Amino acid sequence: MKFMRSAMVILLAVAACGEKPATPAAETPVPIRVAEVVSADAANTFRAAGTVRLRREIDLGFTTPGRVASIAVEEGARVRRGQLLASLDATMVAADLSAASAERTRAAADLSRAKELFAKGWVTRARLESAEAAYRAAAATTSSARFAANTARIVAPADGVILRRFAEVNQVVDAGTPVLAFGDGRDGFVLRVPVSDVQASGIVQTGSVPIDIAALGPAPVAARIIEVAGRADDRTGTFAVELALPPDPALRSGQIGHAVLAVRSNGGRESMLVPSSAVFAARAGEAFVYVLDEAGTRVKARQIVTGAAGDNGIAVLSGLKAGERVAVTGISRLSEGSLVTPTPVPKA
Structure with a gap:
């Protein structure tokens, strides 16, 4: 009996040694x-519409009232610095200058006589001082009339383009009344985009902003943000974001463009x-x-x-x-x- 148990143990051990180890299951991804x-x-981006403008746009006018004698340019005309753009009828300003010059000549003669008489003791110092004051007043009037004569002409302050005509020939204008809208070409074109106060506070100054302008074709152009207004527009309550546009001869002031702007969230x-x-x-x-x-x-x-x-x-x-x-x-x-x-x- 003892022999049989030993044999059985041996057989089980041999059988166990002959079994292959279990293979772990492959991991399924x-x-x-x-x-x-x-x-x-x-x-966090948003798309906003804006208007193309020359960065420097100014209104030009005369410093004296008068009748417009000539306007030498049309809207859209490109002009060079110093080019004559418009002029007033010089009849009145020329007459004023002649009258002022004559008065200055008379005052100068009176002052010369007063000095001679004062030296001889024939007039008082008060009379001499009065003659000196009259001469200074006449000289100032002459300078003013000469300035008015010189500014009876409008010349282009820089190379640029005429954006709009506000007046016509023979129209009587007051001093300071806009006659022409002028776009200074030195600083190029920009796209001005109005945004809300929340958007303005989180605008991200990215290196490049995609802009699409229908007049330039379907491909977007790369612009860059150069200014975010520090004050809201009084009428609309929006802040203007200004983006510099690359030079392109097809650009015109007043075109409509769209910009995709990035805005920072979570308080910046x-x-x-x-x-x-x-x-x-x-x-x-x-x-x-x-x-x-x-x-x-x-x-x-x-x-x-x-x-x-x-x-x-x-x-x-x-x-x-x-x-x-x-x-x-x-x-x-x-x-x-x-x-x-x-x-x-x-x-x-």
Whole structure:
């Protein structure tokens, strides 16, 4: 009996040695879609319409009243610096200058006589001082009349373009009344876009802003922000954003353009943006996402600090960097280090 038990033990041991070890089951990758983490500044954009203008546009007029004798340019004409643009009828200003010059000559003669008589003691100092005052007044009147004669002509202050004519020949105009609208070509064209106060406070000064202007064709042009108004327009309450446009002979003041502007959210703090479907276990401003590793085969859970949620996704204040990829589907099937087969989410 003892011999039989020993034999059985030996047979079982031999049988056990002949069995092959069990092979562990192969890990099945989880198919997921992944989205790239982007800057919230780049993602929060809006499209706004604006008007093309020359950056320097001014109204030109005469400094004295009179009748317009000539206007030498039409709207849209390109002019050179110093070119004659318009002139007043010189009859009145020439007469005023002649009268002022004659009065100055008479006052000069009276002053000369008064000095001679005062030297001989025949007139008082008060009489001499009165003659001196009269001469200074006549000289000032002559200078004013000469200035009026010189400014009875409007010349181009710089190379530019005539934007509008406000007056016509033979029209009587007051001093300072606009006669021509002039666009200074030295600083080029800009697109002025009105935005709300909230948008203005968060405008991001990106290196390039895409602009489309129908007159330039379907392809967008690259502009740059050069100024955001510090004060709202009194009539509309909007703030003007000014974008410098590249030179193009087809540009005209008054054309309509559209700009895609980026605006910063979360009170101006730099943040990232992820799809809301990527976030799980959210609580008290914190949550988790699954981040795809550099090899693109496995995911790791990472804690993040979340900000405001919007139509574009959830703002991430810390925990992620632009360019990283996060899982947006299959979240319930994932765990730390899960093997995955990622597919990028199609871009809108």
